[in-house]
Amino acid sequence: xxxxxxxxxxxxxxxxxxxxxxxxxxxxxxxxxxxxxxxxxxxxxxxxxxxxxxxxxxxxxxxxxxxxxxxxxxxxxxxxxxxxxxxxxxxxxxxxxxxxxxxxxxxxxxxxxxxxxxxxxxxxxxxxxxxxxxxxxxxxxxxxxxxxxxxxxxxxxxxxxxxxxxxxxxxxxxxxxxxxxxxxxxxxxxxxxxxxxxxxxxxxxxxxxxxxxxxxxxxxxxxxxxxxxxxxxxxxxxxxxxxxxxxxxxxxxxxxxxxxxxxxxxxxxxxxxxxxxxxxxxxx
Amino acid sequence: xxxxxxxxxxxxxxxxxxxxxxxxxxxxxxxxxxxxxxxxxxxxxxxxxxxxxxxxxxxxxxxxxxxxxxxxxxxxxxxxxxxxxxxxxxxxxxxxxxxxxxxxxxxxxxxxxxxxxxxxxxxxxxxxxxxxxxxxxxxxxxxxxxxxxxxxxxxxxxxxxxxxxxxxxxxxxxxxxxxxxxxxxxxxxxxxxxxxxxxxxxxxxxxxxxxxxxxxxxxxxxxxxxxxxxxxxxxxxxxxxxxxxxxxxxxxxxx
Numbered sequence: 001x002x003x004x005x006x007x008x009x010x011x012x013x014x015x016x017x018x019x020x021x022x023x024x025x026x027x028x029x030x031x032x033x034x035x036x037x038x039x040x041x042x043x044x045x046x047x048x049x050x051x052x053x054x055x056x057x058x059x060x061x062x063x064x065x066x067x068x069x070x071x072x073x074x075x076x077x078x079x080x081x082x083x084x085x086x087x088x089x090x091x092x093x094x095x096x097x098x099x100x101x102x103x104x105x106x107x108x109x110x111x112x113x114x115x116x117x118x119x120x121x122x123x124x125x126x127x128x129x130x131x132x133x134x135x136x137x138x139x140x141x142x143x144x145x146x147x148x149x150x151x152x153x154x155x156x157x158x159x160x161x162x163x164x165x166x167x168x169x170x171x172x173x174x175x176x177x178x179x180x181x182x183x184x185x186x187x188x189x190x191x192x193x194x195x196x197x198x199x200x201x202x203x204x205x206x207x208x209x210x211x212x213x214x215x216x217x218x219x220x221x222x223x224x225x226x227x228x229x230x231x232x233x234x235x236x237x238x239x240x241x242x243x244x245x246x247x248x249x250x251x252x253x254x255x256x257x258x259x260x261x262x263x264x265x266x267x268x269x270x271x272x273x274x275x276x277x278x279x280x281x282x283x284x
Numbered sequence: 285x286x287x288x289x290x291x292x293x294x295x296x297x298x299x300x301x302x303x304x305x306x307x308x309x310x311x312x313x314x315x316x317x318x319x320x321x322x323x324x325x326x327x328x329x330x331x332x333x334x335x336x337x338x339x340x341x342x343x344x345x346x347x348x349x350x351x352x353x354x355x356x357x358x359x360x361x362x363x364x365x366x367x368x369x370x371x372x373x374x375x376x377x378x379x380x381x382x383x384x385x386x387x388x389x390x391x392x393x394x395x396x397x398x399x400x401x402x403x404x405x406x407x408x409x410x411x412x413x414x415x416x417x418x419x420x421x422x423x424x425x426x427x428x429x430x431x432x433x434x435x436x437x438x439x440x441x442x443x444x445x446x447x448x449x450x451x452x453x454x455x456x457x458x459x460x461x462x463x464x465x466x467x468x469x470x471x472x473x474x475x476x477x478x479x480x481x482x483x484x485x486x487x488x489x490x491x492x493x494x495x496x497x498x499x500x501x502x503x504x505x506x507x508x509x510x511x512x513x514x515x516x517x518x519x520x521x522x523x524x525x526x527x528x529x530x531x532x533x534x535x536x537x538x539x
Binding site: 139140143150151154158159165168266 | 363365378385389399408412448450
């Protein structure tokens, strides 16, 4: 049982980070459930049909999803705000539809035989991604991403290419979601397209948003809490989904900017600045 | 640094209209090495549009812009910034939720040109001290850890100029840097701009304040209704009847 918790929480943490990475440059993606599906299926085919070891198949699946993410993202990122969100919803829906129609991976019946994920794989992945994001959060790149998210026009006037930056983040987010999907699939043994519906993408976004997207520690906290809440309220039986929904609503009401809303400045490690609660704006 | 000819920027017959409304009507001008060029004119004369077209915010309809002899008419704004054309905005555009120091640091050329490489950037201490030097120049050192959005108006204006200079540009456009400043702040800003001269090849300032421009600009270009109507030394230009008429006439019509 504890094994299940470790794997599911870990996978969801990486998924939450995959949304966070895309949000870093200011785009909101509902396509990450789709990228996760691509990762699950590509790595599954590689290990089951071609005998590739899991630790090799997972990054290959990640790169495949990253490439698809960039190809899809290039036209998609030319749209903005709510339109971009709708495009990513479309991506998630079409990935599911495409997988359902491929008989090679079992169509709607699903695809099975993936084994090999241990909790250590997942813990290692979380640690690796966490280290990468820590490095990022203290680097000049973090400032460049912040600038693009804050004001693209202003960023461009400083020589930053906003399209390139956003596309790179989109590809990186797709990569992370796919790697998480790979380990997820190889723990479940059998996967089917209906596990990767749009609801999954919405949940992944919720993990990140509920935890707070101003620093790298918010999304994992959101993911952990949201993965474990349904377990805590197990005694409620039929009322579980209702209780779960209520907890989310209450959290969003109490902490509308996420549980950890502060932004950590890149030049001073000890100072935490409230970013979204920011009220120091002067009228100009 | 590239070897530029005597004129660092040359604009030739630039036209821009929005849905049939002509904003800029065949304007040509040169920015010479080492000068501060003032761009003046009544409200709606097309000064800001002119700068926005040159810096790649709007595409030009006709005409050519050459920077250091190179045709840059159709380059996007980030590419122009990398070539060395920096700017500030009429309605200040700082990264409001980032600190003052971060606002300057973000513009450092080495990082901006290679965003992914900056993940492993070296010499960060050196960059921070370079940014601090700029903040000192603009009297913002004490505010380095403030959020940019919490600065006063004058401070925000100064920070925007400091940020523009952090990319080591050779040409800087200042779009109404003294707008909304009181007399003392305007005077200080003039001193700061004068002191920034040595960091750059040339500065173009859009400004209404006649007193400031008289003291600051080496040359003035006057625009009215999208056209260039006068050009020359400040005292000569500001004495021309058509310039006086453009200012007074439009001011009267505005009220």
